[in-house]
Amino acid sequence: MRLRLLCIALVAVPMIAGQAASARQDVVKKTALVTVIAEARRPVAQLGPRDLVVREDGATRDVLDVRPATEPVFITLLIDTIRPPAGVLAPTQDFRRGLTAFVSTIKSGNPDAQIAILDYAGATVTAIDFTSEVPTLDRYIQRLFPNRQADAVLIEAVVEGARKLGDKPSPRRAIVVVDFNWRDSSEVSAMQQAAEIVNKSGATVWTVSVRTTSASSSNRENVLNVVTRSSGGIRLTIVEPTGLEAMLKSVANSLLSQYHVTFTRPVSATVKSTEMETAKGGKVLLTPWMR
Numbered sequence: 540m541r542l543r544l545l546c547i548a549l550v551a552v553p554m555i556a557g558q559a560a561s562a563r564q565d566v567v568k569k570t571a572l573v574t575v576i577a578e579a580r581r582p583v584a585q586l587g588p589r590d591l592v593v594r595e596d597g598a599t600r601d602v603l604d605v606r607p608a609t610e611p612v613f614i615t616l617l618i619d620t621i622r623p624p625a626g627v628l629a630p631t632q633d634f635r636r637g638l639t640a641f642v643s644t645i646k647s648g649n650p651d652a653q654i655a656i657l658d659y660a661g662a663t664v665t666a667i668d669f670t671s672e673v674p675t676l677d678r679y680i681q682r683l684f685p686n687r688q689a690d691a692v693l694i695e696a697v698v699e700g701a702r703k704l705g706d707k708p709s710p711r712r713a714i715v716v717v718d719f720n721w722r723d724s725s726e727v728s729a730m731q732q733a734a735e736i737v738n739k740s741g742a743t744v745w746t747v748s749v750r751t752t753s754a755s756s757s758n759r760e761n762v763l764n765v766v767t768r769s770s771g772g773i774r775l776t777i778v779e780p781t782g783l784e785a786m787l788k789s790v791a792n793s794l795l796s797q798y799h800v801t802f803t804r805p806v807s808a809t810v811k812s813t814e815m816e817t818a819k820g821g822k823v824l825l826t827p828w829m830r
Contacts (some may be wrong), residue, residue: 566601566803572608572710572828573800573815574743574771577792579785582648583821586798590818593802595810600802608797611651613669613707615700615742616641617693617716620658620685629685630749630780634717637747637783638680641715644791646673655703659696660685665703685719693718694725694733694762701733701740710828712742713772713794716763717783719749723759730762734769741827743772745793747786750776771826797826 573591575583586605593600618638623629645652654676656667667679693716700714714737737744744767767774773793775786804810815823 565806567806568603568801569804570799570801570830571813571815572826573798574793574824574826575796575798575817576773576822576824577789577796579788579792582792583796583817586817591798591800591815591823592818593800593813593815595804595808595813600804602800602802604799604801606799608711608799610709610711611653611671612645612649612711612713612794612797613704613709614645614652614654614713614715614794615703616654616656617696617700617714618656618658618683619691619693619717619719620660620683621691621719622685623719630719630783631684633780633783634685635680635683637717637780637787638683639677640784641787641791642673642676642680644788645794646671648792648795653707655700656680657696657700657703659692661690661692663692663696663699669703669707691718691723692725692729693723693759695729697744697762697766698729698733698736701737701742704742705740710741710826711794711797712740714742714744715787715790716744716746717749717787718746718763719780725759730758733762734766737766737770738827742770743824743826744770745772745790746774747783747790748774748776749780749783750778771824773824 577583588602588605591602591605593602642654651671653669653671655665655669656679658664658666667676697714704712746763746767763774777786813825815825817823
């Protein structure tokens, strides 16, 4: 009897292994770089496979692995140095506090991060090229004073920021914009090319917009909405510059809450949309990087 049971067991093992191999042949593994939206207080930490839900065209996928992204973050920080209209006080101190908080938060969570600062008053100028040196960034920020008399060229700045990121040796690439809603004179051609160039760069776009008035350039707004949504970034709007510090810390902590998520997909699947969220319903954004 024991010999018979042993024979049955020996036959069953290859059958089970064969079934598992067959099942594995029916799916492929995909790994995506994602951003979990965080608050100003801290990044979203210690997520595992049970903490994320992946759906493709409504079908739930099996999540195999969730690991924190540890590569250096490369960021082009686009800042508005245009002089406010007559009678409007320049938000210099709020601006400096917000940018300082952003840099210090990023560097505390990702010491190898590199940040470039571009200003876009009349033309896009690289004020500080990519550096990991906090004192270099801080010196520029503490001397910052919005006093340029010109139109903004925000969309041209987004395009230039994307081009500077295109060859960086990390999938973690971001364009972070601070926008005060001044009149924009970006070329129409730049607006038309913006989404395509951002997509090629592999960067996500994050915009913190100060909107003290309702007046705005509809063309610019449309482009910002498209590039943030399609790139896997987000738009944040505040009505007073005093909110810059909290909003920029939230963006920084979100960029520090990036994970590599590995999941399965049927070999035969033709996927139109991939969506993710945390098991508790938290917002998760896909970056352009998926393998």
